[in-house]
Amino acid sequence: MRKVLKDEKLEAEFQQNGFVTIPFISAEEVELLKQKFFDTLPNSGGQITADETGVQDSRLITYDFTFIDKNPEYKKEVFDIITEYFxxxxxxxxxxxxxxxxxxxxxKSADGEVPLHQNWAFxxxxxxxxxxIWxxxxxxxxxxxxxQVVPGSHKRFGKYRGPMVPWELDNIKQDxxxxxxxxxxxxxxxxMILDDSIVHYSAINKTEGLRLAIQLICIPAEMPSVHYHMNPxxxxxxxDVLEVDVDFYMQFNPWKMxxxxxxxxxxxxxxxxITADEFSARLKQPRFDETQPVKKNLFTRIKEVFA
Ligand SMILES: [Fe+2]
Known part of the structure; x- marks a missing residue:
């Protein structure tokens, strides 16, 4: 498997749990990135509203994030700021x-629940x-x-994930x-550096303060980026597997063709x-990108015979 992290210990931890938590940017950079958020906010085109998405589940968007902003120029500005600092x-x-x-x-205060999900595949x-990078x-x-995450849930569910693809955990979210x-x-x-396929969630902000975070989605430099598109x-x-680039996501309305x-x-x-029992069972089974043990054993047995 292609490596994610340079440090071997962190890499092992990442592959085991699907995430690692580490010191990342300085206190000064935190303040500058916070300031940049407020400085650029007037350029925001506003978020795509429920009516504009044309789908029922859009009411679930209870938090603000740049990706669904209506102004691609603003999205590009945010992308350039964050990537430069990171x-x-x-x-x-x-x-x-x-x-x-x-x-x-x-x-915002008393708001911002992010429903249980896995990120799309990229x-x-x-x-x-x-x-x-969160x-x-x-x-x-x-x-x-x-x-909040389900440790070890990465690469065990929802192999093909995109905005319109039915999610196999849909019936057991509350469980x-x-x-x-x-x-x-x-x-x-x-x-937190997390695998995009890890099952995760976050609850509402119960404090008076603003909870501001950055997410930067990254793929291996040599890999093409893909987008799994279903037209129900x-x-x-x-x-349909679409080969896409950074600009595709700048222009993207997640719920439109x-x-x-x-x-x-x-x-x-x-x-x-799947059922709740299947979910628990599958957490202990091999990941979907791992070679099935039976094949390994067969290979080992053949080697033994001919050794
Ligand atoms: Fe997410």
Whole structure:
């Protein structure tokens, strides 16, 4: 498997749990990035509203994030700011990754629940891990709605993830929230580097203060970025694999038909909703990118016979 982190110990921890938490940017950089958020905010085109998305579930958006801003120029401005500040730290820690989506995520007081989900897939996960660098700009605590994850859930569910692809954990979200999540409190300027396929969630901000964080989604530098697109009015059994770039995401409205992207493949898809028991069982089984042990054993046995 292609490496994510340069440090071997951190890499092992990441592959085991699906995330690591480490010091990332300086206190001074935290303040500057906070200031930049407010300085650039007047350029925001406002968030895409529920009506504009044209789908029912859009009411679930209870937090602000740059990705669904209506102004691509503002998204580009935020991308350039965040990538500039993060670059030296990414180079220090990561094994040659490049950024594709940058977000400021703002939870206001008494708001900001992010439903249980996995991030979309951004590259072929059979060959690599795509990651989110999640870096709070204020101390992130249980009270203000820190990130919560299911450790070890990465690459075990929802292999093909995109905005319209049915999610196999859809029926058991509440069970997972109640029984499997671990809140990860993270200091301002530290970061969580998480596999985009890890199951995660965050609760509302119960404090008076603003909870501001940055998310930078990154993929291996040499890998093409892909987007799994389903058009339910056409077929629920097919997913188009689109090869996309940073600009695709700048222009993107997550719930509308993507235009102009190159289709590289069509995958067949079967909707499957799993039970809570299956979820627990699958957490202990091999990841979808791991060689099945039976094949390894067979190979070992053949080698023994001919040794
Ligand atoms: Fe997420």
């Amino acid at each position: 670059k030296p730290h990414m180079e220090r820690l990561l094994a040659d990754y490049r950024p594709i989506i940058a977000n400021y995520i703002r939870k 590259a072929d996960e059979m060959k690599c891990n795509t990651i989110s 870096c709070p700009l204020v101390d992130s605590t249980i009270e203000n709605g820190t990130l 997972i929230i109640e029984n499997h999540l671990v809140p990860i409190e993270t200091k301002a300027g530290h970061c 009015s056409k077929s629920m059994q097919e997913i 993507p235009v102009g992207a190159k289709k590289v493949e069509t995958l067949s898809f079967t909707k499957n909703l």
